[in-house]
Amino acid sequence: MLDFWTILTAILVATSSAILGSFLIMRKMAMVGDAISHAVLPGIVIAYWLTQSRASFPILIGAAASGLLVTAFIQFFNKKVKLQQDASIGISYTFLFSIGIILISVFSNDVDLDQDCVLHGDIAQVSQGAELIVGQLSLGPNQVWILAANLVLVVLAVVLAYHKLIITTFDESFAAALGLNVVLWQYYLMAGVSITTVVSFQSVGAVLVIAFLVGPPATAYLITTRFRDLLMYAIIFGTSASVFGYYFAVWIDGSIAGAIAAVIGLQFAVVFAIVRFKKRAGEVTTPEKLPIS
């Protein structure tokens, strides 16, 4: 039973991350995703400290606030004082992340959080957490339900705005001509990334979320030119990495989230090598750009 809930948790995180990540890498915003996933930390810690509970609504607000703050910092450095983009990202997220780690030390007596948790979470603990109980029936760990709710939310958000997201991702000038607010849809996507980071935080940690966001879509992008296929393959790669990663971690007795990240890397390496090999053999010609599907 323990295995089941742990693997299910990983699959839920991997699936919502794969969907959002596919948009992120197509928008060349992988590193902004990285920045947000680090920068939600101070918001999470303050909200933990104020409410003294995990997985609550205030934590979402806290994390969203610090997610917005890092975007504001990046904007400030990049636009107001004309610092180059990469340095703006680097300065902003390391600053907020440091404040988060310091806050963990300051509140260490009052808050049930530690530095390890920030790095790789504790996915195995999820199955031992509080359970959702309806009447006499136990429906499994709370955390699993929260992650499932997040997945439904992500799927709904993407399905409802699919065409707008696609157009603003692939053709900004066409989107502008249609009267779509490109910046608004970017924030829409970033909100999804922030929320997913927060709910995944306990299981995979703030730092490793980015492996789930970027890895499977990057592997999928190697083998497809259609965005719908990209989404599907990304989900398949994410899900299978969760299953294999779990057993890999059990086998070497290491961190589960870390092992899943390692498998994600392995998947990419294998697919990359096959594509390279085939290309050299002249069997596959990969188009440079992904057309709108």
Add this chain to the structure above:
Amino acid sequence: MNDFVHGIASFFGLTEPNVRVVFWGSLILCSVSGLVGTFTFLRKRALMGDVISHSVLPGIALAYMISHQKNPMYLIIGAVITGWVSTFLVDYITKNSKIKNDTAIALVLSVFFGIGVMLLVHIQHSGSGSQSGLDNFIFGKASAMTKADVWLFALAGSVIISVILIFFRGFSTISFDEAFAQSIGFPLDFLRFVLAIATVATVAMGVQAVGVVLMSALLITPAAAARFWTNKIGVLALLSVLFAGFSGVFGAAISYTYNGMPTGPWIVVVISLIALFSAFFGSKTGMTRSFLQRKQNDRKILIENTIKLFYGLTDAGNKLTKTFLFEDILNAGNMKVGTLKNGLNLLLKHRYITLSGNQYLITPSGFNEAKAIVRKHRLWELYISKFMNLDPDHVHDDAEGIEHIITPEIEKELEKELNFPKKDPHDSDIPY
């Protein structure tokens, strides 16, 4: 607060041998990072610093698993290997597939970091006695440094600094324009390789003080902060070293004073605050300076626009003794009441006009000023109507903007080009 002052004072007193080790260790590590970071920053490879700093973790873990001891020499070698491999992979993936550079960076850094975390947890679970020290690499713990560590850092640090100083000109040139550097005979590939190795070695050392997660900040933030104060690369490097060294020592002092405070995050917070301060108040590209410059510009434009009104009112200077009411001046242009009031106050301050009762009178120096701006306006109108074949009706708005930025040199060029004209396209006199 008293504890704080006392703790900091006792840290900087450097009386305890333990404190001396921490002081010199942090100072060396952070200063070297500040120096190397100058080039990371200028080459716009800040995110590559990110990749390297996350990717040294598996190297450290593997070196420990193979050697079974926490000898900093082995750990640094392990870190340099995986750190270098990561930069190689990012470049290889970007070059050989349709994966974009930022995706490759995020992928490599997270996967390497994931492998590192996995191995670290494995080492912890296998329960070997001295593993506790490895945790310090993640968030940095300056107080865990030993005297032997500091000697190693001093040695490696001086090698890195010497290399940077020897190749300073080459590194500066490839930071600004690689193609140009190659064309004037710099060995591009060699310089790039040396710089990459120096960067990776710095990261491998620096993780001891600030930890792998935050090492990237030490490679970017000091140089970015210095950039707000100078345009010269030598000064930039020096300031970057000073800022980094200061935050290194100060962060270590805080971590020494308060038990359980992580060193790395404090160093990063100190250097980030320096960067924020510089962004606001820096003397070269800081926000306050840009703001003041813009204000000054706005004031100059307002003065010129207001004094121009008097030129028309005095009938091109034929009735210089005529005085005007505020309403007269307001009707002469299309300025808002408040703006015009500000403008007139500025003119009074510069003694371009005088005010007696409610009557405004232009002074001779004010009239010269008015003539100058009208001349520039009409010269420009003539210039674009003549050379761009624009209809005279369409040239006014363009001249309204450009008249404020025409320098005396450009004015002379215009006069020469137009052969000292007498009339503008609307057949008005050009005043000299």
